[in-house]
Amino acid sequence: MGANSIPRKIIKNLLVPFPRLREYLQTMAMAKDIYTDEWAIKNEPEIFWIKSALKTGDVAIDIGANYGLYTYNLSKTVGNDGLVYAFEPIPYTFRTLKRITKIFRLNNVELINKGCSNSVGKIKFSVPLQENGTISAGLAFIDMNEKNRNSRLKKGNHTDVITIESEIIKIDDLNFKKVSFIKVDVEGAELLVLEGAIKTIKNLRPIIMLEVEDRWIDSYDIKRNDINNFFKNLNYQTNYYNNGQLIKCDINLKNINNFIFTP
Numbered sequence: 001m002g003a004n005s006i007p008r009k010i011i012k013n014l015l016v017p018f019p020r021l022r023e024y025l026q027t028m029a030m031a032k033d034i035y036t037d038e039w040a041i042k043n044e045p046e047i048f049w050i051k052s053a054l055k056t057g058d059v060a061i062d063i064g065a066n067y068g069l070y071t072y073n074l075s076k077t078v079g080n081d082g083l084v085y086a087f088e089p090i091p092y093t094f095r096t097l098k099r100i101t102k103i104f105r106l107n108n109v110e111l112i113n114k115g116c117s118n119s120v121g122k123i124k125f126s127v128p129l130q131e132n133g134t135i136s137a138g139l140a141f142i143d144m145n146e147k148n149r150n151s152r153l154k155k156g157n158h159t160d161v162i163t164i165e166s167e168i169i170k171i172d173d174l175n176f177k178k179v180s181f182i183k184v185d186v187e188g189a190e191l192l193v194l195e196g197a198i199k200t201i202k203n204l205r206p207i208i209m210l211e212v213e214d215r216w217i218d219s220y221d222i223k224r225n226d227i228n229n230f231f232k233n234l235n236y237q238t239n240y241y242n243n244g245q246l247i248k249c250d251i252n253l254k255n256i257n258n259f260i261f262t263p
Contacts, residue, residue, distance in 0.1 A: 027099045030067040034100065046209060046241045046258050047073045050181070053207060057081040058180035061171070061206075063116045063193055066093055068100040070183050075106040078180075083108055089115035089125060089166035090140045115168040115186070117142065118195035123168050126161040141187040141216070142168075170196035176204065183209045188216030191227055201234060205263040208236070213257050224251045236261040 032038070037047075047070065054060065056079040062071045065086035074084045086101075086109055088094045094113045101109050115125070127140040171182075171193070179200060184190045190210050194201070201208070212227060228251040231238060239246040239260045240253065246260060 027067075027096050027103070030069075030096065031100055031103050034067075034069055034072045035104075044069060044258070046260065049241045049244070049246065049260070050074070050209070051077050054078055054082075054181055059083045059176070059178045060085070060181040060183070061176075061179060062086040062183050063171075064088070064183075064185040064187070065097055065111075066185070068097045071097065071109055072100065072104055072106065074181070074183075075101075075104075075109050078108065080108055083110065085110050085112060087112045087114055087116055089113065089168070090127060091164065091166075093140070113166075115142070115166055116171055116184075116196060117168045117189065117192045118170065120169050120173065121167070122165050124163050125166055126163050129160045129162060139187060141219075142189050142192070172197055172199040176200055179204045179206045181207045181209070185211040188213065188218075188220050188222070190217070191222050191230065192220070194227075194230055207263070208261040210259050210261065211257055212251065212259055227251060231261050234263075236263055 050070075050073065054074070054077045056077075058078045059082060060074040060078055062074060062084060065071045065088040068086070071084055071086040078084060084106070086097065088097050088111070091113070094111070098111055100106075101111065115123070117123070123142060125140050125142060182197070182201075184193050186193055190212065194208075194210075200206075208231075210227070212224060214224070217223070217227075228238065238249055238251050239262060240249050240256045240258065241247075241260060246262070249256070249259075251259060
């Protein structure tokens, strides 16, 4: 039963009055999808390349960890001698992520209940609501202003949001000494995260995987060429994953959302 299958949607609707039970079952369902690779096979095949690109002892950063699909696979890949830092600012999602790491005993993962950007402090996140009133936690975004919010709602076919406040930090302020891989999936604000990690990227030259989706980056007045210029200035190559290999490409390649940038 897939994450967005009709049976699962029906179950979610029935569980609306029982939030704790819903969270528990959500955790179990996500744990199953993660363990069986069901979600990765259908939606995130890049995970299988990552397993071959990283090695035991590496350090990885998962920004926008959500429920832990990448966190889990990164943890297993870098092993007990490696480390994974997983950032997730949304409380509901973070609780589920925490349960996932306990279920799988991911002892090499450090969970951080914060977001990442090019500034520090408290900031508002908007979390879209589904028709049944439950949240779409995976679509949470930094709420810059009313224009930004309304644009997101229209493009995501949502009618309302709840707003939460969470802390954001800059990756550069953490002074990492070793980083082999960074994954960033933050619903359009990816360039802001990169700007806050510029020193880390320059000094440590990690592989970077980025989600680039026009409908989301547009709401921050970011264009694909802005992201392209960022990596071009760092002498990084743009690639996408297909059939077991990385293929060099232009960032304006359509129908590709996940790009892998290599030094």
